[in-house]
Amino acid sequence: MATATYLTGGTPTASGYLQGTYSLVALCKPCLKSIPARAVACAAWFVYDWALSLDHEVEYIWKRKWSFAKSLYIIIRVSAFLILAAEVVLDVFLENLSSSYVLREWTLASMTAAIVFETDIVLQFRVWIMFQKSRRVLFTNLALYFVNIVATVICFMLFLDGGPFEPAPSYIQGACYGFRTKALGATLAVPLCYEVYLTLFAVYKLVSDYRLNSHIRGSSLMSTLVRDSVVYFVLIVIVMVLNIIFWDATAVTPGASSVK
Helix, strand or coil: HHHHHHHHHHCHHHHHHHHHHHHHHHHHHCCCCCHHHHHHHHHHHHHHHHHHCHHHHHHHCCCCCCHHHHHHHHHHHHHHHHHHHHHHHHHHCCCCCCHHHHHHHHHHHHHHHHHHHHHHHHHHHHHHCCCCHHHHHHHHHHHHHHHHHHHHHHHHHHHHHCCCCCCHHHHCCCCCEEECHHHHHHHHHHHHHHHHHHHHHHHHHHHHHHHHCCCCCCCHHHHHHHHHHHHHHHHHHHHHHHHHHHHHHHCCEEEEECCC
């Protein structure tokens, strides 16, 4: 399980940066008014992060034997790259005609949801490693993980239909746009609760590790992993809260180009 240790102890996963990038770039909308520009900015940030950790990735992932952890790492890297590449191609190089806009939105939304659930598996790896590979922790988190998926799907189906019709704002007239009910944003509350649960686990381990090592000189590798994990978990929770806020604040999604 050496690969799993390197996986959980390495840099934040690509999908974590993917979620954070979209929310942070969304805060800069006055500076990046063009949707294609925001797509390029997200892709550039992803490639930059990948380049920073590429040497460690080659040494600790690609040069080692195949395992579940290695497969999961590669799946997340590839899926994050595919969704960003698709976003750039669709927004920059292709015309977002009304006939294909709905398919585009559903495709990107499905890919993003898959990445979120993939990231949760990695977060469970981190918690499992932090608690000395406890089977009790592993099976408990796995059970809650599947409950999280089922509850999210149920909420999505309940909130998918309904809601009053929203007239298109004047600033997006003549472009592709999509409507969505604000209640659908409540679907994100279930994954948020699961992320908070994992965050509390990491915080508990951080406090316990600090008490244990308070009389030991220096810091262990596990202490570094725990501190990094706590920061990472907190950032993910913040990003998910921002996603819920943004979803509630924007009932209409403008497209990237005019309809001809």
